[in-house]
Amino acid sequence: xxxxxxKGRCAPLALLAASGVLxxxxxxxxxxxxxxxxxNHRVMVTSNFTGDELVLFGGIEQDAASRPRRGGYxxxxxxxxxxxxxxTFRKARVLGIWVNADARVFEDAPAYLAVLSNRPLAAITxxxxxxxxxxGLDNIALPQRASVNIADAASDDPFxxxxxxxxxxxxxxxxxxxxxxxxxxxxxRASIPxxxxxxxxxxxxxxxxxxxxxxxxRAPAPFExxxxxxxxxxxxxxxxxxxxxxxxxxxxxVATGWFASVVFRRD
Amino acid sequence: MQIYLPxxxxxxxxxxxxxxxxxxGFISGMFGIGGGFLMTPLLIFLGISPAVAVAxxxxxxAASSMSGAISYWRRRAIDLALAFxxxxxxxxxxxxxVWLFTFLRAIGQLDITIGVSYVLLLGVVGALMVTxxxxxxxxxxxxxxxxxxxxxxxxWIHGLPFKLRFKRSRIYVSAIPVWGIGFIIGFVGAVMGIGGGFLxxxMLIYVLRVPTATVIGTSMVLTLVTMASATVMHAATNHLVDxxxxxxxMVGGVIGAQFGARAGQKMSGERLRLLLGLxxxxxxxxxxxxxxxxxxxxxxxxxxxxxx
Numbered sequence: 001x002x003x004x005x006x007k008g009r010c011a012p013l014a015l016l017a018a019s020g021v022l023x024x025x026x027x028x029x030x031x032x033x034x035x036x037x038x039x040n041h042r043v044m045v046t047s048n049f050t051g052d053e054l055v056l057f058g059g060i061e062q063d064a065a066s067r068p069r070r071g072g073y074x075x076x077x078x079x080x081x082x083x084x085x086x087x088t089f090r091k092a093r094v095l096g097i098w099v100n101a102d103a104r105v106f107e108d109a110p111a112y113l114a115v116l117s118n119r120p121l122a123a124i125t126x127x128x129x130x131x132x133x134x135x136g137l138d139n140i141a142l143p144q145r146a147s148v149n150i151a152d153a154a155s156d157d158p159f160x161x162x163x164x165x166x167x168x169x170x171x172x173x174x175x176x177x178x179x180x181x182x183x184x185x186x187x188x189r190a191s192i193p194x195x196x197x198x199x200x201x202x203x204x205x206x207x208x209x210x211x212x213x214x215x216x217x218r219a220p221a222p223f224e225x226x227x228x229x230x231x232x233x234x235x236x237x238x239x240x241x242x243x244x245x246x247x248x249x250x251x252x253x254v255a256t257g258w259f260a261s262v263v264f265r266r267d
Numbered sequence: 268m269q270i271y272l273p274x275x276x277x278x279x280x281x282x283x284x285x286x287x288x289x290x291x292g293f294i295s296g297m298f299g300i301g302g303g304f305l306m307t308p309l310l311i312f313l314g315i316s317p318a319v320a321v322a323x324x325x326x327x328x329a330a331s332s333m334s335g336a337i338s339y340w341r342r343r344a345i346d347l348a349l350a351f352x353x354x355x356x357x358x359x360x361x362x363x364x365v366w367l368f369t370f371l372r373a374i375g376q377l378d379i380t381i382g383v384s385y386v387l388l389l390g391v392v393g394a395l396m397v398t399x400x401x402x403x404x405x406x407x408x409x410x411x412x413x414x415x416x417x418x419x420x421x422x423w424i425h426g427l428p429f430k431l432r433f434k435r436s437r438i439y440v441s442a443i444p445v446w447g448i449g450f451i452i453g454f455v456g457a458v459m460g461i462g463g464g465f466l467x468x469x470m471l472i473y474v475l476r477v478p479t480a481t482v483i484g485t486s487m488v489l490t491l492v493t494m495a496s497a498t499v500m501h502a503a504t505n506h507l508v509d510x511x512x513x514x515x516x517m518v519g520g521v522i523g524a525q526f527g528a529r530a531g532q533k534m535s536g537e538r539l540r541l542l543l544g545l546x547x548x549x550x551x552x553x554x555x556x557x558x559x560x561x562x563x564x565x566x567x568x569x570x571x572x573x574x575x
Contacts, residue, residue, distance in 0.1 A: 047511075049271040050278050085571040086320045092565075097558040099379045105571060133528075162566035196271070227273065234273040236507045246502025249510045250495040253326045253517055257333025262523030265341075 019076045033061040034217035036207045043159040043225045044169050045193060056221060058207055060186040073115040074117065074124040076135055076209040078188045081112025081172075081225075082201030090164045098116075105145040111199045112172050113140065116179025116190045116261035125213040133208070133215065137175045200225045274509035275319045281515060283313070288327060288519020295520070296335045296527025297534075298543045300485070301328035301462025301490045304389070304550060306516070316569070319509055322501035325494045326513035327520050328462050332491035334521040338528045339484030346435035346481045350444060350488040353467075356449025363450075364457025371458075381459055383560055388455070388466070389551030396469055396544025403537040437482045444474060448526060453493065462490045465547050469540075479536040 036058035043052050060073055086109050092101035117124060121136045125174055131139050142160055167173035172195065180190040192205070202224050209217040237245045269278045280463050295302035303324050310320035339345050370378040427441030448470050452463040467486045471477040477485070502508040531539060 028431050045271060047271050048269065050269050086568050087571050088566055090565050090567045091562055091567075093561075097379075097383070098560075098562055098565070099382075099558075123511035159566070162564075163568055164562075164566050166566065197276065199276065231271060231273040234510060238274055238502065238508065238510070241505050242503040243499065245506075245507060245510070249326050249502060249508055249513055250329060250498045252510070252514065253495060253498065254333050254491075256517040257330040257335075257512075257524075258337060260322035260330075260334045260525055261337035264525040265521070 031063050031067070032209060032217050033063070034207060034209045034219040035059045035061065036205070036221045038192075038205065038221050038223050041223045043223060045200060045225060045227045045231055046229055047231060049196060049231075051198070052194045054065065054192040054194065055108045056190040056192060056205065056207070056224065058188050058190075058219070060188075060209060062186070069211040071212045072185065073182075074119065075182075075188050075190070076121065076124065076208045076210065077114075077116040077180060077192075078135065078208075079112065079114040079116075079192050080110045080206070082110075082199055082203070083108035084111040084199065085109070086163070088159050088166075090162070104163075106163060107143045107145055109142050109163070110140075111201070112194075112203065113137070113167070114173070114179070114192055115140075115175045116192070116215075117177050118180040118182060119187065120177040121175075124210050125215075129213070129215070135208075137168075137173060170197055172197060174263055194225070198225055201232075208228045210267070218266045270511070272315075272509050272512050274507060275315045275323075275512055277314060279313060279315075279512075284512065284515040285519040287529070288516040289523040290519075291327075291516075292331050292334075292520035292523025293527035294523075294546070295328070295331045295464070296338075296524030296525075297528035297531035298327075298465070298539065298546075299466065300464030300468065300543070301332060301494060302464075303461045303494075304385075304465065304547075307461075308553075310548075313511070315509075317509045318505065319512075322498075322505060322507040323509045323513045324514070325497040325501060326508060326510070327516035329491055329494040329498060329512075330517035331383065331520040331524045332462075332487045332494060334524045335489040335528050336484060336491055337440050338525065339487060342484070342532075343435070344481050345484035345488055346433050347485075347488065348431075349433045349436055349477070349481075350492075351483050352420060352431070352445045352487075353452070353489050356446035356491055357453035357456075357489065360450035360453025360455075361457045361493070362453075364454040367454075368458050382554065384455075384459055385392070385554045386551055386558060388392075389461070389547050389554065392466060392545075393544050393548030393551050396540050398546060399473075399524065400537045400541035400544055404541065407537065433477075434484070436477045438475060438477060440475055448474065449489075452489070456493060456497075462494055464490050468543070472540075479539075482530065484565070494548075 026257040036056060039055040039057070040052075043054065056077060058075065086106045088104050088106060089100040090102040091098045094101060115121070115136050121130055130136055134140050142163065144157075144159065164173055171193070174193075180188055182188045202222060205223065207219045207221060208215050209219075226232070268281045270281050271278045287306065291302040291306045291309070294300070294305065306324045306327060307317070307320050311317050315323075336345065361542065368377070371380050427443045430439055431442050431445070432439045450466070451470075452467050455461070455466060456463040464486050467484055467489065469537040471482045471486065472479065498508060498513075534542075
């Protein structure tokens with residue numbers, strides 16, 4: 001890949017033109033440059049969609065300013081799905097029956113979240129840095145609203161833990177310390193599993209390069225999950241022409257019922 | 268075969284959905300009920316969100332009722348006049364029910380209200396039906412004549428004014444209890460998200476003394492109209508009707524309803540009522556256990572939806 005001095009937003013486009021793949025890079029003072037590219041930038045949800053897996057490839061480029069790193073490189077990939085305000089309920093026994101007695105509203109929580117790294121996050125950098133950069137399921141900001149005030153609860157808050165556990169059980173939240181594999185000391189690969197339940201929308205992939213416990217480079221690689229063909233037509237019709245869509249569904253019901261009685265008529 | 272549902276946003280096995288439609292359709296054809304109180308919990312169990320399940324099931328119930336209603340129409344077992352009078356009360360009941368639904372949601376007491384009303388309603392109705400039909404069966408076994416009509420047992424209901432003659436059902440009753448029953452069905456249907464067939468059938472039998480021959484066909488016409496309009500209303504307001512899911516449920520449902528209607532006609536009225544009573548009671552007990560037993564997990568999550 002050609003080296004270019006582009007900084008900031010025009011870098012991806014320039015690289016795209018240069019190499020034919022969408023990639024991104026930033027040039028921090030340390031000298032290493034991080035390049036990352038996804039196997040697919042648009043995940044199509046069709047009627048036979050049962051989940052997908054994206055592969056992220058990345059390379060670390062050194063230049064004259066780079067110093068040799070004694071501890072080697074570490075990569076942390078954070079994939080954040082579209083934001084979705086979600087309510088977490090807690091049941092309690094009231095007059096002998098179990099009811100949703102308490103609830104917390106998680107404002108704009110990511111609908112999908114994957115934190116992939118080449119070794120445990122705690123081994124990559126210190127707890128303070130992880131907290132500051134919001135790396136890992138323990139450190140991600142999940143602001144919740146009890147009544148009027150919004151605050152990010154402590155990482156051992158029961159509602160927060162329950163929310164992350166339920167999301168993880170559905171495969172929508174995950175933290176994998178073996179999610180990133182180094183092919184060569186400067187070339188890595190990460191696979192991003194997308195379960196069938198993934199919501200449509202824009203997903204941000206944030207690739208961070210660490211060396212000796214400090215972040216030295218960062219590269220974004222967004223992708224999009226979208227509905228296509230029949231799925232897209234139905235969704236758009238339901239959203240934009242609700243009454244017509246409802247009438248059509250009701251007509252379909254009446255026609256199906258009528259058709260069955262004709263087909264099965266014996267008398 | 269897995270297929271991705273566009274509105275429910277998840278893949279399901281087509282054959283599972285078809286089989287569920289078939290089974291519930293059989294029951295609905297047999298007893299003249301919509302089957303929503305069975306289908307909605309089944310869909311939620313599959314992982315479909317309750318709002319999408321309730322909205323999509325309305326289409327399935329409409330199709331099943333249509334298919335069943337045509338069968339009964341051919342057998343001249345539908346009292347259209349009675350169905351329209353019930354519908355008149357039902358529309359007002361639905362409007363009041365939607366108002367209460369919105370109010371309960373606003374004060375955050377909707378879930379518990381629905382849970383408790385399911386238990387009370389299914390438990391009471393199921394228990395009443397079982398005891399009544401067991402008594403009727405015992406009477407028949409003892410060789411006593413079947414009392415389909417008890418001319419001497421007129422209650423205060425038969426003394427009300429505005430009497431109307433429903434020829435097909437051969438009954439002569441006041442319009443007030445007919446509207447009242449329609450109102451209750453519409454009201455309960457809107458609050459609890461059910462067609463109300465399992466409530467309507469016993470009410471028509473015990474309160475209005477509608478003969479078993481016309482009660483199921485008439486109930487199906489009412490269910491068809493209310494559920495078809497509910498499909499349109501859900502689609503127009505919440506955009507949560509999954510047409511693909513509804514289609515698979517319908518195809519299974521209408522086939523099941525045909526066989527169910529045939530099975531129902533072969534069975535005696537008491538036996539049919541006993542079976543339906545047991546079914547209603549079983550679902551009621553299932554809901555009661557959910558409320559009373561400690562849940563597996565105390566926590567549950569749900570996307571916050573701004574519209575009802």
